Amino acid sequence: MIDDPIAKLSRFAARDNRPGGDGLPTVPILGAFIARDRERIADLEVGATGLIILLDGRKEISDPDGSHHYRKGDALLLPAGWRGAVVNEPDPDSGLYRSLILMFPADMVRRLLRAHANAALGDGRRARDYRVTLTPSLTDAVLHAADGLSSGSPVSPQIAEHRCMEVLLALLETGVWWLGPVAPTGIADAVRALVRTQPDQPWTADSVARALNLSSATLRRRLAEEDSSVRRIMTGERVAHAQTLLEVEGRSVQETADACGYASRSHFARRIKDATGSNPSELRTDGRFRKNSG
Missing domain, CATH: 1.10.10.60 (Homeodomain-like)
Incomplete structure (x- = not known):
């Protein structure tokens, strides 16, 4: 069992390291968002499926389903093609907003869904706010993947990708079926x-x-x-x-x-x-x- 998953994940968010660059990712990407001031993005379109874990502060996303709120220790999975507004609010005590994000290329998500199309998916109900339960197995998988993707890791890109596939499978097993991209695959x-x-x-x-x-x-x-x-x-x-x-x-x-x-x-x-x-x-x-x- 993992006694303090947020503390263990926080070591991968020591500095602001936001995924950037042009085009969609072709390999898994690990990034961290760190801010001392309130941030608001009025019209965000998510290009790649991303797992976001809040380490400090609060987050609000708004889309046609309404407004959804998250705080330290919460996780959410936004699928490729999601559009809406995002607000990141620093914690009043620490003065920081911090989140860890693991982004998956569309081809990896498609391969996972093809290989495990008939996986058991919980009770089958839609999580309308995109919330993800950080189970011990999912947290273990994220830690393992983050370790392989972090700077200076001796792990090969092939092994790091395999670890990220484990994260996707753990998400499927917790009932997160909305992994599939809306765009650009059609x-x-x-x-x-x-x-x-x-x-x-x-x-x-x-x-x-x-x-x-x-x-x-x-x-x-x-x-x-x-x-x-x-x-x-x-x-x-x-x-x-x-x-x-x-x-x-x-x-x-x-x-x-x-x-x-x-x-x-x-x-x-x-x-x-x-x-x-x-x-x-x-x-x-x-x-x-x-x-x-x-």
Whole structure:
């Protein structure tokens, strides 16, 4: 167990070292924000998924969902594409605002989501304020990654990247499913990543738009530009998930229907039949046969 995670993380924020430069990061980046005066950024667009941990002071972010407040010891995960206003307020006692930020390149997030698309994701509810629980395993992973990314570390870039992947996996395991980038990979990819992590949810265009910080009209327009739709993406992801559960894991038809968000077993069977040409029970039988014969 970690008795004082903030004290241990604070050693990586000894000086202001804000991520900067042009373009989006292609490797993980560790940075620290330190300020003695109140800072306000009126219109911030997040270019890369970032985990922010408050070490001193207070933070407020505002977006279409409202205003969200954080203090020392809190953590939040802002996905790529998030837009809103940010206020950083120094602590009245220490006189400092300090936060640690770990930024992940879009390709790393996509690889993580592809590899662990079916990971258990807590109770599946959206954290509307982007808050992250600093569990012991997540804190351990962040400390390990920060040590590998810090200046003068003997750790190779490949090992440091592996440690950052552990942080992403720890986030997934605590229910942080909104890792997928909104931009620049395309809105259809963002919707796929969203549905893939929670295929059992009753997604609609409105709920997807809210999750991705877009208006429903913007979501529909951008999906149409990519010749796609929420319904088409949802069906494709649910069918792919169902095939994995039936053929690879050997789940029952009812279990699979529930896991894919179908209240009606007959409706589920029709969807699978239309997409694959086989009934769910046939997919399960074929999968078990292949496994046993292999």
